[in-house]
Amino acid sequence: MSYPDDLRYSKEHEWVRVEGTRATIGITSFAADELGDIVFIELPEVGASLSQFASFGVVESVKAVSDLYAPIGGEVTEVNEALRDGPELLNSDPFGDGWIARVELADPSEVESLMDAGAYAAETG
Amino acid sequence: MTYSPHTDSDRARMLEEIGVSSVEELFADIPAAVRAGAWDIPPPLAEQEVRAELVRLAGRNRIPDVSFLGAGAYRHLVPAVVSEVIGRPEFSTSYTPYQPEVSQGTLQSIYEFQSLICELTGMEVATASHYDGATATAEAALMACRLTRRHRVAVSAGVSPDYRRVLETYCSGPGVEVITVPIDLADGGSGTTDPATVAALLADDVACLVAAQPNFYGQVEPMRELADAAHGAGALFVAVVEPTSLAILEAPGEYGADLVAAEGQPLGIPVSFGGPYVGLMAARMASVRQMPGRLVGATRDVQGRRGYVLTLQAREQHIRREKAASNICTNQALMALAAAAYLTAVGPQGLREVAELGTTQARHLAAALEASGVAERRFSGPYFAEVAVRVPDAARRHATLAERGIVAGHLPGREEPALADTLLLATTELTTDADIERLVSALEETR
Numbered sequence: 001m002s003y004p005d006d007l008r009y010s011k012e013h014e015w016v017r018v019e020g021t022r023a024t025i026g027i028t029s030f031a032a033d034e035l036g037d038i039v040f041i042e043l044p045e046v047g048a049s050l051s052q053f054a055s056f057g058v059v060e061s062v063k064a065v066s067d068l069y070a071p072i073g074g075e076v077t078e079v080n081e082a083l084r085d086g087p088e089l090l091n092s093d094p095f096g097d098g099w100i101a102r103v104e105l106a107d108p109s110e111v112e113s114l115m116d117a118g119a120y121a122a123e124t125g
Numbered sequence: 126m127t128y129s130p131h132t133d134s135d136r137a138r139m140l141e142e143i144g145v146s147s148v149e150e151l152f153a154d155i156p157a158a159v160r161a162g163a164w165d166i167p168p169p170l171a172e173q174e175v176r177a178e179l180v181r182l183a184g185r186n187r188i189p190d191v192s193f194l195g196a197g198a199y200r201h202l203v204p205a206v207v208s209e210v211i212g213r214p215e216f217s218t219s220y221t222p223y224q225p226e227v228s229q230g231t232l233q234s235i236y237e238f239q240s241l242i243c244e245l246t247g248m249e250v251a252t253a254s255h256y257d258g259a260t261a262t263a264e265a266a267l268m269a270c271r272l273t274r275r276h277r278v279a280v281s282a283g284v285s286p287d288y289r290r291v292l293e294t295y296c297s298g299p300g301v302e303v304i305t306v307p308i309d310l311a312d313g314g315s316g317t318t319d320p321a322t323v324a325a326l327l328a329d330d331v332a333c334l335v336a337a338q339p340n341f342y343g344q345v346e347p348m349r350e351l352a353d354a355a356h357g358a359g360a361l362f363v364a365v366v367e368p369t370s371l372a373i374l375e376a377p378g379e380y381g382a383d384l385v386a387a388e389g390q391p392l393g394i395p396v397s398f399g400g401p402y403v404g405l406m407a408a409r410m411a412s413v414r415q416m417p418g419r420l421v422g423a424t425r426d427v428q429g430r431r432g433y434v435l436t437l438q439a440r441e442q443h444i445r446r447e448k449a450a451s452n453i454c455t456n457q458a459l460m461a462l463a464a465a466a467y468l469t470a471v472g473p474q475g476l477r478e479v480a481e482l483g484t485t486q487a488r489h490l491a492a493a494l495e496a497s498g499v500a501e502r503r504f505s506g507p508y509f510a511e512v513a514v515r516v517p518d519a520a521r522r523h524a525t526l527a528e529r530g531i532v533a534g535h536l537p538g539r540e541e542p543a544l545a546d547t548l549l550l551a552t553t554e555l556t557t558d559a560d561i562e563r564l565v566s567a568l569e570e571t572r
Binding site for chain 2 (some may be wrong): 040042045058060065067
């Protein structure tokens with residue numbers, strides 16, 4: 001399986017797209033496939049402060065409930081409201097319309113501790 | 126025969142394994158003051174001797190001729206059909222459904238109960254029940270903390286003292302601070318929570334205001350204004366209600382309650398020393414994922430037939446472990462069934478009559494006490510079926526009346542010093558005019 005080259009990946013199967021001091025985060029297609037049909041997501045609040053690798057929300061599928069772990073730290077500036085009524089976007093388009101939140105980065109260098117697409121493919125292979 | 130789970134050599138091997146020389150050394154850290162010491166147990170008795178002893182002990186029970194005791198537990202007529210339904214072995218012998226979908230009858234009974242509680246409270250979703258009213262109240266307060274992500278709760282002093290103690294206990298673990306909102310305890314005062322006090326006390330870090338309707342002293346609280354005051358501070362409003370009162374008082378769903386907790390005992394469960402009782406909880410659908418305990422939902426199977434499931438179990442501890450909405454998912458299914466059978470048997474009109482007869486008798490009682498000059502109402506303003514009255518030397522006369530087979534209600538001075546010389550008297554449809562006359566006469570004679 002291959003993953004988008006412009007993203008970085010965490011061991012907990014979240015992705016992050018860094019653009020300057022901002023980043024968009026979500027869960028990977030691997031995570032979505034492992035969870036199965038996702039029926040609910042508990043989103044963080046706008047303004048919440050995320051710490052890298054700390055839990056910031058919950059996803060619930062028909063077969064499991066999992067915590068979401070922030071791949072990178074920062075303050076939440078926007079959450080994907082479309083997921084509240086359409087959590088299936090996490091399955092159908094995890095790297096696109098299924099994004100979870102946008103954050104203002106606390107420390108952009110944190111991205112260095114994440115995997116690139118090749119390393120993540122090896123990790124999940 | 127001595128019950129001996131382990132032999133001396135078993136014990137010796139266990140002590141050796143953990144490196145302790147004797148049982149005495151094992152328990153050395155336990156202070157002598159809390160040790161059991163030598164047990165002075167009499168020799169065994171034959172079965173008939175045990176029976177005789179139990180009969181003798183039972184003979185010491187005092188069954189009052191007349192009781193005005195309420196204070197959270199109320200004596201009501203329980204139609205015979207209630208015990209008939211809950212006595213059916215399909216219900217009375219079944220434990221919690223671990224493979225729930227094969228227990229469609231049990232699930233349906235819980236679903237019917239939840240539906241009745243929603244109808245009664247005017248709320249959108251109700252749980253399968255909790256231990257009792259106090260634990261349901263505490264669970265509701267913690268649920269408000271999860272919903273608001275705040276860590277303080279405000280509780281009106283009009284909520285039962287017992288419930289407030291349970292609330293303190295539940296809040297002590299997760300580090301939630303409980304602040305008490307005073308009520309007007311002045312002689313002739315309202316006996317209720319002042320919305321202006323609430324507005325002044327509630328900082329923007331308070332998760333909820335908990336208030337009772339009617340309150341512990343029977344007084345009718347300004348629930349709509351209290352809900353508005355709570356919402357004004359961004360807090361949720363938790364209404365603790367007496368369920369039969371909802372037949373004549375406004376439903377919590379109407380006055381803006383976000384959460385409702387209640388003791389379900391008045392709905393077909395006899396007053397009993399230590400229970401079992403049943404806790405009710407209801408909420409808005411938007412907050413359903415933070416509800417504690419079990420929920421039964423209705424659905425359709427692959428052939429389109431109606432069926433019932435335990436739903437939204439991701440809230441529960443067997444899936445969410447330490448992040449569960451509550452670590453108490455036990456419900457009181459049999460008592461919930463009793464409540465459902467009771468509500469179904471009496472119907473909306475019957476429940477209304479229960480509430481009206483109780484309030485009517487409370488007014489007869491207050492009028493008779495005031496007319497004879499032995500007591501007068503402690504508070505002013507509207508009250509439900511329980512009335513606080515000022516009686517000089519209340520504790521002594523309460524004890525004297527008990528000797529005569531009359532329980533003159535509850536002594537609220539035990540928990541609230543400002544209410545010494547007060548009796549809290551409850552009436553229901555079972556309170557007769559003769560009961561009232563007897564209480565008034567006995568109070569006159571002990572003047």
